[in-house]
Amino acid sequence: MPQPKAIASVNDFVVKFANVNGSGSASANGLFARAIMRMGIPVACRNIFPSNIQGLPTWYEVRVCEAGWLGRRGGVDLMVAMNPQTWDKDVASIDPGGYLFYDSSRPLPASKFRDDVNVIGMPITEICNKAYTDARQKQLFKNIIYVGALSALLGIDPIEVEKLIGEEFRSKEKLIVPNVKAFLLGREWAEANLRGAPMGLRLQRADKVKDRIFIEGNSAAALGAVYGGATVCAWYPITPSTSLAEAFMRHCRKLRTDPQSGRARHAIVQAEDELASIGLVIGAGWNGARAFTCTSGPGISLMQEFLGLAYFAEIPAVVFDVQRGGPSTGMPTRTQQSDLLSCAYASHGDTKHVLLFPEDPHECFEMGATAFDLADRLQTPVFVMLDLDIGMNDWLCEPLSWDDSRRMDRGKVMTREALEAGKEFGRYLDVDGDGIPYRTYPGTHPARGAYFTRGTTKDRYARYSEEGPVYVDNMQRLLQKFETAKEIVPRPVRADAGRKTQFGVIYFGSSSAPMGEALEALRAEGIHLDTLRVRAFPFHDDVSEFIADHGQVFVVEQNRDGQLRMMLVNECGVDPTKLISVLNYDGTPITARFITREIAEKVGVLNPVPLKKRVAR
Amino acid sequence: MTYLAKPKLHHPRLPANKLGYTRRDYEGTVSTLCAGCGHDSISAAIVQACFELDLPPHRIAKLSGIGCSSKTPTYFLGNSHGFNSVHGRMPSVLTGANLANRELIYMGVSGDGDSASIGLGQFAHAIRRAVNMVYVVMNNGVYGLTKGQFSATADKGSKSKRGAVNTDAAIDLVGMALQLGASFVARSFSGDKAQLVPLLKAAILHRGAAFIDVISPCVAFNNHEGSTKSFDYVRSHNEAVNRLDFMVERTPITADYAPGTVREVVQHDGSTLMLRKLAEDYDPSDRIKAMTYLAERQAAGEVVTGLLYVDPQAGDLHESLNTVEQPLNALGDAELVPGAAALESINASLR
Numbered sequence: 001m002p003q004p005k006a007i008a009s010v011n012d013f014v015v016k017f018a019n020v021n022g023s024g025s026a027s028a029n030g031l032f033a034r035a036i037m038r039m040g041i042p043v044a045c046r047n048i049f050p051s052n053i054q055g056l057p058t059w060y061e062v063r064v065c066e067a068g069w070l071g072r073r074g075g076v077d078l079m080v081a082m083n084p085q086t087w088d089k090d091v092a093s094i095d096p097g098g099y100l101f102y103d104s105s106r107p108l109p110a111s112k113f114r115d116d117v118n119v120i121g122m123p124i125t126e127i128c129n130k131a132y133t134d135a136r137q138k139q140l141f142k143n144i145i146y147v148g149a150l151s152a153l154l155g156i157d158p159i160e161v162e163k164l165i166g167e168e169f170r171s172k173e174k175l176i177v178p179n180v181k182a183f184l185l186g187r188e189w190a191e192a193n194l195r196g197a198p199m200g201l202r203l204q205r206a207d208k209v210k211d212r213i214f215i216e217g218n219s220a221a222a223l224g225a226v227y228g229g230a231t232v233c234a235w236y237p238i239t240p241s242t243s244l245a246e247a248f249m250r251h252c253r254k255l256r257t258d259p260q261s262g263r264a265r266h267a268i269v270q271a272e273d274e275l276a277s278i279g280l281v282i283g284a285g286w287n288g289a290r291a292f293t294c295t296s297g298p299g300i301s302l303m304q305e306f307l308g309l310a311y312f313a314e315i316p317a318v319v320f321d322v323q324r325g326g327p328s329t330g331m332p333t334r335t336q337q338s339d340l341l342s343c344a345y346a347s348h349g350d351t352k353h354v355l356l357f358p359e360d361p362h363e364c365f366e367m368g369a370t371a372f373d374l375a376d377r378l379q380t381p382v383f384v385m386l387d388l389d390i391g392m393n394d395w396l397c398e399p400l401s402w403d404d405s406r407r408m409d410r411g412k413v414m415t416r417e418a419l420e421a422g423k424e425f426g427r428y429l430d431v432d433g434d435g436i437p438y439r440t441y442p443g444t445h446p447a448r449g450a451y452f453t454r455g456t457t458k459d460r461y462a463r464y465s466e467e468g469p470v471y472v473d474n475m476q477r478l479l480q481k482f483e484t485a486k487e488i489v490p491r492p493v494r495a496d497a498g499r500k501t502q503f504g505v506i507y508f509g510s511s512s513a514p515m516g517e518a519l520e521a522l523r524a525e526g527i528h529l530d531t532l533r534v535r536a537f538p539f540h541d542d543v544s545e546f547i548a549d550h551g552q553v554f555v556v557e558q559n560r561d562g563q564l565r566m567m568l569v570n571e572c573g574v575d576p577t578k579l580i581s582v583l584n585y586d587g588t589p590i591t592a593r594f595i596t597r598e599i600a601e602k603v604g605v606l607n608p609v610p611l612k613k614r615v616a617r
Numbered sequence: 618m619t620y621l622a623k624p625k626l627h628h629p630r631l632p633a634n635k636l637g638y639t640r641r642d643y644e645g646t647v648s649t650l651c652a653g654c655g656h657d658s659i660s661a662a663i664v665q666a667c668f669e670l671d672l673p674p675h676r677i678a679k680l681s682g683i684g685c686s687s688k689t690p691t692y693f694l695g696n697s698h699g700f701n702s703v704h705g706r707m708p709s710v711l712t713g714a715n716l717a718n719r720e721l722i723y724m725g726v727s728g729d730g731d732s733a734s735i736g737l738g739q740f741a742h743a744i745r746r747a748v749n750m751v752y753v754v755m756n757n758g759v760y761g762l763t764k765g766q767f768s769a770t771a772d773k774g775s776k777s778k779r780g781a782v783n784t785d786a787a788i789d790l791v792g793m794a795l796q797l798g799a800s801f802v803a804r805s806f807s808g809d810k811a812q813l814v815p816l817l818k819a820a821i822l823h824r825g826a827a828f829i830d831v832i833s834p835c836v837a838f839n840n841h842e843g844s845t846k847s848f849d850y851v852r853s854h855n856e857a858v859n860r861l862d863f864m865v866e867r868t869p870i871t872a873d874y875a876p877g878t879v880r881e882v883v884q885h886d887g888s889t890l891m892l893r894k895l896a897e898d899y900d901p902s903d904r905i906k907a908m909t910y911l912a913e914r915q916a917a918g919e920v921v922t923g924l925l926y927v928d929p930q931a932g933d934l935h936e937s938l939n940t941v942e943q944p945l946n947a948l949g950d951a952e953l954v955p956g957a958a959a960l961e962s963i964n965a966s967l968r
Contacts, residue, residue, distance in 0.1 A: 213967035223963065229953040231945040232716045234709075255955040263941045265952055267716040269934075272742040276709040279702070279739070283713025286700060287678070287721075288946035291713060305703050399964040402957040407950050441946060442678045442698030442714070443721050450675060452691060454701040464691075 004116045005097040008200035011041050011066035013077040015150075018090045019143075020083050022054030028143030029060040030394075031164055032150060036064055037214060037396065038160040040206040044070040044513070046393050046589060051239065051332045057086045066206050070360075070396060071514025074591035078201055080146060087112065099199065101150070103142075118198040122149055127189060131182075141182040148186025153194060155203045158187060213399050217390035218294075220361035221320055222247035223400065224368020225292055226255055229408045230318070232291035233268045234280035236299065239332050240388040241322035244294040245270075274299035278306040278317065285316040286453060288413070288441035290372045292318035297326045297339050300346065307381055308347025309455045311478075314428070314437070316375035316411070319343075320368070320384045322391040325587045334587025335388035337509055338559035343383045344537055344567060350475065352482050354382045354489060355537040359512035360390060362397040363535075367490065376411035378485050379439060387558070389510040389589040412438045419448040427451040427462040428474060435480030482538055489536035492543055497528040502551035503603065505582075506543075508534040508564060511556050511590050518595035527603050529554070537567065544572040547579070554599055556582045558590050635671040643667045643674055645695040649688070655807030655833030655848075656686055656755045660693045662810050663724070663753075666817035667694065677722045678714055682707040682736060685762055686728030686755035686833075694724075705736025708743030708752070712934070715748050718944040719935050722821060723750040730760050733769040733788045740790070744797040744826045749933040751820045752828045754790055755807070757835035758846035765838035776843030789915065791925060794828040795908050800931030801827035802907075804922045806851050807834065815861040816924060822888045825931035832920060851920055858896040858910075858923040884929045892924060901926050 007013070015032075019025035026047070033045045044063040050056035063073055078099040081090045094100060096116045102108075104121030113119055124145055128138045151158055162180050169175040222244050225233070235245040249268055256265045271277040277293040284291035295303070300321055310317050323339045325331025344355055356371060358364040367384050375382040412432075414425055419440070425448065428437050437460075440449035451462040457471045458464055465471070507515050512533060519529060532546045547553050547568070555565040562581035569576045582598045584590040631639040643664040648657050667677065674696035681687035683704035690699045702710045711725045725743075732740040732754050743752070758771040765778050769788045776782055794802045801823040805813040813831065820827035832851050834840045840847045845854075859880075880901070882890040892901065900906055907926045914921045941948075 209968075211964075211968070213964050215967050223960075227954055227960070229948075229950070231948060231953065232713060234713065255959060256953070258941050258952075261941065263939050265941050265945070265948055267935075267938050267940050267945060269712070269716070269746070269938075271709065272738055275706060276712075276739055276742060279706045279709025280713035280716070282702075283680075283700075283710035283715075284717040284945075285713070286710070287714040287717035289713075289717030291717070306706065309703050400960050402954075402960045404957045406954075408954070440698075441718075443676050443718065446673055446675045447696060450696050450698050452699040452701065455703060456701070 003198070004118055006118055006198050006200040007077055007095065007097040007099075009077070010202045010204055011064055011206060013064055013201045014073055014075060015062045015064070015078045015080065016076045016090075016093070017060040017062075017080045018083045018086050019058050019060065020085070021050055021052050021056045021058040023143070024140045025058070025082065025143045026060070027168070028147050029062070031144075031161060031168070032147050032156070033062045034164055034214065035151070035156050035160045036062070036203060037209055038164065039157055039203060040209050041066055041203060042068050042070065042208050042396055044072070044396065046072060046389065048588065049333050057083050064203065066208055068208060069514070069517040069592065071517055072589045072591045073514075073517070074593035080150070082142075082146070091117070099201065101146070101153075120153070120194060120197045120199070122146070122190065122194070127185065131185060141178075144179055144182040145186035148183040148188075149190035149194065151183070152187045152190035153197065153199050154201055157205070158184070209396065211399055212396050214394045214396050215361045216243065216247075216392060216394050217358070217361040217364040217386050218244035218322060218392060219247040220400065221358075221364040221368040221384060221386060221391070223251055224365040225318070225372070226251045227365070227402060228290065228369035228372035230290045230292050230372060231266050232281065232284035232289045233266070233293070234271045234277040234291070235293050236271050236274050236277050236295065238274075238296050238299055240324055240392045241294040241296050241299070241320065243392060244320055244322060274302040275306065278303040278319070281317045282306060282310050282315050285310070285375070286442075290316075290318070290376070290408075292320060292372075294320035294322065296322050296324050297342070298329065300339055300342050304347045307353070308349060308351055310381045311347065311351045311353065312349075312455055313453050314379040314439070315453070316379055317381040318371045318375050318384065319381060320386060323385065323387040331587040333388070335510070335589055336558050336585055336587065337385070337387055337511075338563065338585070339385065340559070340563040340567065343385065352538070354378060354380060354485055356382065356384045356490060357508040357535055358384065358386060358390065359509060359533065360397045361395050362400065364390060365400045370490070373409040374485075374489065377409055377436070377488065378481060379411060379436065380481070385509060387510050412436055414438045414440050414444070414449060416444050419445040425449050426460045428458060428477070429460040430477050430480070434484040435477045435482070436484060486538045486540055489538065489540070491540050492535055492546070493533040494531070494542065494546060496530045497523075499528055501528040501530060503528065504530045504532065504546060504550035504553040505556060505599070506532045506534060506546070506553055506564070506568070507556040511558060511595075514590055514592035514595055515556070517592035518599070521592065521596045522599055525600060527600060529599070534564065539568070539571055543568070544574065547572060547574045551578070552580060553578055554580050554582050554602070556590070556595060558584050560585045634668055636673060638668065638674070640664060640668045642696065643694055645690070645692040648692040650685060651837050653836040654685070655757065655835070656689050657692070658807040658810060659753065659755055659813065659831050659833055660689045662813045662817055663693045665810075666814050666821060669814070670818055670821060672722065672821070676720070677724060679724045679726060680707050680711045680714065681726040682728070682731035684728040684731050684760075686726060687731055689755070690726055705731050705734070706739055707731065708736065708739035708748075711750055712743050712746065712748045715750060715934065716940075717946045719749070719940070720944050723748070724821075725750050725752045727752065727754050729754060729756045729758060729768040729770040729790075733790055737769070737788070741793065741797055744794055744799045744828060747798065747800065747825050747931065747933045747937065749824055749935065750826060751817070752826065754828075754830050755833040756790070756830050756846070757833050757839050758844070759835050759839040761835050761838055772845040775845045776841070778838050778841055790828070791830045792908060792911060795904055795911070795926055798826075799828045799926070800825035800928040802926040803828070803924045804830045804832070804920070806832050806855055806920075806922060808848060808852065809855070809922070812857065812860065812922065819861060819884075819888070819890050819924065822884055822886055823927070823929075823931075824885050825928070825933045854918060854920045856896070856914060856919040856921050858899040858921060858925065859901065860893040860895060861924055862891045862893050882927055882929050890924070890927070890929075895923070902928070
């Protein structure tokens with residue numbers, strides 16, 4: 001058989017691990033990725049997991065990229081195939097000239113392999129069975145053993161792995177030695193037996209990670225809530241948002257415990273459902289505490305009635321929506337950006353809500369904190385729109401930063417002193433012309449400032465009224481308030497191509513990661529695009545201007561129906577034919593290859609095949 | 618017609634309480650409920666209880682859901698913040714409000730549709746979380762605003778105004794509250810103010826989840842022959858297990874009682890409940906026996922009223938969460954924001 005072509009690459013390739021859920025592979029795979037990062041080489045990792053506790057297939061994709069592209073590239077250069085259930089599909093997914101690393105303890109027929117892929121077998125089960133007697137150890141150490149072998153094959157510095165094991169088990173010291181031993185067992189076996197294996201992928205120390213940190217979006221958003229001054233969190237477990245609430249608990253234990261009394265400066269309630277979660281948040285917000293909930297699409301559906309109340313009664317609330325594949329239960333462990341419409345226009349009647357779109361964990365932190373200022377300032381619900389890709393994967397991103405001179409903006413709250421001084425108070429009275437009225441916290445003043453909060457229509461002084469003009473007056477003021485929001489939400493980020501072009505591209509959230517890479521590939525093929533990253537709804541006027549400046553604007557989204565495009569058409573009054581959707585919604589994160597191919601095809605200039613190669617390397 | 622203000626003038630010699638407030642200072646706007654509605658009597662009882670307890674009106678927050686009962690917070694405590702939320706969801710809004718500021722008194726007002734049907738889940742969970750509140754259900758067994766449908770507390774076999782017979786089993790909120798761990802459970806009747814006012818006062822001073830089910834006949838849709846929530850039916854089947862005579866806050870008890878007829882219960886804040894026994898051997902400190910007793914009397918067609926259960930030293934949600942004494946809504950940047958240095962050490966742990 002002729003030797004297949006072998007992909008050769010230093011610090012630029014994709015490794016995919018195919019495992020069985022619950023087999024302990026996650027920590028070993030994470031160790032692999034972090035060791036590479038410690039060598040100064042950027043990595044982008046994605047967990048592709050089932051809605052299951054044990055037994056179903058799970059994958060972990062590690063993109064190694066010295067150039068720093070952190071989006072999903074697409075394709076696989078090295079498949080670590082540890083799951084017989086998915087073998088055929090896994091083998092088929094390897095790029096031609098790529099590598100297949102597998103457990104060769106049991107012989108497999110030649111038909112199970114591809115002749116354009118380089119095969120590296122290691123009898124991992126056999127090695128484990130010899131080395132360990134305990135059944136659990138036999139299973140668990142398999143993972144560390146293959147990490148050891150890969151470290152030898154790819155050139156991972158073993159010192160980095162040993163250091164990481166030491167850090168990982170700092171509090172369980174007796175686990176350090178057996179883990180290091182298993183790692184070395186795999187490494188030494190590979191050094192002795194795989195010396196001649198065909199392997200063109202290599203790692204070399206670099207200095208491209210700098211001071212960047214490796215963090216999940218959910219954890220960063222929860223830290224944002226801590227820094228944003230949130231004191232009340234009410235939530236109901238739902239993938240992929242659960243780890244946000246759990247991270248908030250963890251951060252609060254460390255950062256929000258009164259040092260003298262040991263008591264909590266926060267209250268976290270696991271509610272009975274999402275209706276109660278948002279109800280608690282609204283109650284707390286009404287009473288002057290900063291409160292949030294975190295959920296996903298199905299939770300947003302359940303919260304609709306309450307969200308309308310918060311909009312209409314003007315109560316601050318923060319909702320972190322970690323989006324997953326919908327509709328219905330959909331793909332609970334896959335990613336999408338498909339809740340834009342259900343959040344932007346949540347609830348019956350005429351409503352509009354503020355949305356923020358973080359692009360990575362760094363922005364999850366920033367927007368996580370800012371959301372509370374906006375909610376208080378605007379007295380309305382604010383949604384932070386994460387997705388599973390950002391929320392549940394560790395991303396390499398800029399370190400989190402905080403300006404100590406920053407203070408919480410509690411918005412327009414009338415104080416006891418102001419009431420005492422006789423300042424006029426009308427709960428829904430627009431005194432500043434920005435559509436935002438003053439509010440009072442319950443219990444402020446014995447005789448002034450009390451009002452009745454309701455979901456029914458009311459006049460400027462919060463008195464019940466079903467008079468048409470009174471209702472219209474209030475609804476118009478709410479629109480005015482939404483106009484005010486335009487100027488204070490995070491502005492879109494525009495980047496021009498550096499030369500005149502009729503093409504623009506609008507994108508948001510996690511699509512940001514592969515976008516830079518796709519733009520570079522398109523540029524190489526002579527397609528130049530100006531870009532606009534939308535960071536919030538309502539849209540700033542910059543968005544309409546950007547669309548007006550271009551003949552055609554691509555709108556890149558991770559949903560089927562082009563929800564952002566619909567909102568742009570609806571809110572910016574643009575000619576719909578100008579906006580061309582680029583949509584990835586199969587549940588996997590959008591890739592640079594996909595964006596490049598779609599835009600190139602649509603521009604009608606390039607053949608997608610050579611282009612795909614161009615992006616890959 | 619709630620926008621009609623009540624006349625401000627009142628009798629110059631209207632008695633004032635210790636804070637100098639008269640009863641009128643605890644009232645709200647004119648009720649828009651039907652003339653003779655039981656709910657209005659409950660509103661009046663709430664006004665009187667707060668007046669007699671010398672509570673500053675602005676330190677009370679009143680919350681409700683949707684329905685006739687949930688409209689009543691407009692008709693009492695006009696100087697308190699009120700929140701008429703969404704149908705069946707008052708308990709979660711109240712819980713959130715309570716977490717934000719533990720220093721206010723929280724009065725949740727609900728009805729049988731609001732708490733036993735659409736809001737049964739929220740009712741149950743607020744009780745089991747021991748939210749420090751007074752949860753009043755104005756229970757008439759019928760949907761009033763939508764004109765006469767049975768509610769989930771209507772007894773099986775009872776008749777609607779149109780003559781239909783209810784075939785569904787009734788939900789007994791008192792039984793549920795006991796089972797769910799409420800630390801103060803009472804039932805009363807809107808037509809018996811002498812019983813209701815002291816119960817409300819005791820519930821307000823109680824720490825933990827205090828639940829009062831008040832049978833409150835609907836004069837428009839549920840006050841006919843064949844209904845078990847009518848004035849006549851409740852009057853003739855009312856079986857009070859005790860009378861709460863005195864509710865004294867940190868003052869010595871002066872009244873004389875024949876030995877063995879009164880039970881003295883001291884609550885966490887020092888307030889004392891003097892319970893005059895009516896039913897022989899009824900023990901309001903025994904949750905299990907209370908549940909059995911209620912089930913037995915209910916099977917006999919009686920409506921048991923009075924203070925049915927009390928745990929005077931109960932804790933609340935804030936105690937479970939170990940929150941700081943200071944209200945969470947009063948904490949500022951210094952207490953809440955950990956600062957740049959703390960963030961830098963977090964960054965360092967993520968490399």
